[in-house]
Amino acid sequence: MSESGAFFPVSVKKFMEKGITSLSEEEKMSTLHYLENAYHQEPCNEEIVHRLIQFYNQTNKTKKAQEIGQNFLTMNGYNKDILGELSITFMQEDNMDTYFTLVRHYMEEEQNEDTQQVTNNVIPFPKQFIPRKDIRDFASWQTAEQLEFLQEARFLEIDDFLPAFKVFLADESFSPFVQSMIFELMQEKEIDEEIEVRKINKHGIFNPKKVPMLADNMFASELFTGLADKLEHSNPSLFEQVIGIIQQHLFMIYPFEFEPKDVNVWVNAYYKWANAMYGDKTMISDPVNHELMEEAISTIEELEIRQQNYFI
Template sequence: MKKDQNNRDSAIIIPFPGLKDRYYEKGVSSLEAHQFQEAVDLLKQAYQMDSTDPQISAAYLAALYENGDYHDSRQMAEELLKSGVGSFYDVLDIYLMILIQLNDYQQVVSTLKPLFEENEIPPEKAEHFLQLLQLSEKAARNQGVGNSANIEEETSFIHQEQSSQDQLIGLGMLKDKNIHPYLDSLIDMLSAKKVHPFIKTVILTLLQENKIDQFILVEKFDVEKTLSPIELPSVEEIPFFLTVKEQVENELRDHNPVLLEQILDMIKRHSYCLYPFEWEPVNPSVWAAAYRAMGYEIYGESWNSKKLAEFYDIGEEELSTTFAFILKLEEISSTIV
């Protein structure tokens, strides 16, 4: 008996006090910094300690989704919806996004239709869910017939009056499909000021993949340019982006690799919003200095614009202007990416 008792005692693991909260807080910080795999690893530890905590569950689900772990996040979302842990409609929102990524449009329809029939959709969610239901019904029909049967109906599939989230969903549904029925609407969106810059880049990428060879007006940040999508390099191939990225890597690789990853992720998001326009000012050192300043801001460290400008051999005014623009890009890109 004594031996059995000792075995049982040795099998009991008592976590350090506050360890769950530390995993959660660090996981959320990683999620906000777009370090999604790290966020998944940390939040998984917190979730295993307390799977009934709604905040931990929601954060872990979001991390799985953002990391592209769609099958795992789908399973978790379905468990949360059944158990009632967390806000039902917040979890449902992520669940529907996961289904879209998995091209399971029929399941979106099967999930939303009963809620509408029973009038259980909150008023603030009704318009978004209704549009998502309509888009999914069309996509599910297209999956069944293999092509678009009604061109006039399909042209309203995506347009500039939708929310950015619904536009992104619609563009995701168009991947690997014939986009010509929607081409006029997509081209109009590229010149519309109300359409998010990130959405415009997704549209340009879609037009590139479909080898659209015609000159199109594109507007971003009050700058207009007429260009042909087929002639554009990819976002990653823009020479200026590569130069800034290389300079930041050279300066931070050995000094602070964690900060380097955060800044590189930031540069990638910002370049995606700016694409396909050239960055202004054209001196990459100005941008490298401004991103270094962002690094100081991320860690709550003080910095002197005059000294930083001298170190990079640039003007203090252009550093301040570029830093302010980066703050704007960060605010814009964080709302959708």
């Protein structure tokens, strides 16, 4: 099987290019059947494992995604793409601490292979934290290295890192997830200055100290409440899946917000889009601007495609 997936069936290629929302129910079943069978035959095949984790993530089977991802890493060691896909898994489970522990473990393991072993009876003297690479080249680091560094930076003064972070935030070609983590770090450190942010065709100037933390976003809270009214009792599993997806979308565009700021538009847009994933052409009876709702659905679909294209 080639790295491009040239020998994958049509439904799998479609999933790889356009995501789960592009598949019919029959195509989803055939894609899952193929990937699971291929995995059982070749559990160490990086591309098969990567795509199967991706499929599980997009169908809210995060426990399965975590299991096969960690099994692969245990058997094969550090792998950038598998770790990247697992980041989405752990984000959906609100368990990024475990992800960072994995990243640190494999990055340290990789580093140890390139350094001379220290004699067992030598106790190293504590040193000031120094990045393994020049922070000015932060944008060129692998994403796993960027994430590991940002986790470490939570316990440090970050003034010396700000120039590199500003360059990263102002370039929309970089991962929007990493950009969001940098901005949140700036908020935690109460950086009080105007910062330029470009991501996902958006451009703005934000002061981290003056922007509410994403966890305190009232719009998001109202959006979740509106969806709970529609789904929590009638389809609780779909409700949990949609909430996870929305959290990822909000984090991806942060510090930007959904436009228009009409909660009813977005409640109905996510409700209609989520039901459509399962072939349910739900009719919206709520009083809502249907033109704005369809534009919101287009935005949701674009965010799903972008999410699949970025290694967090």
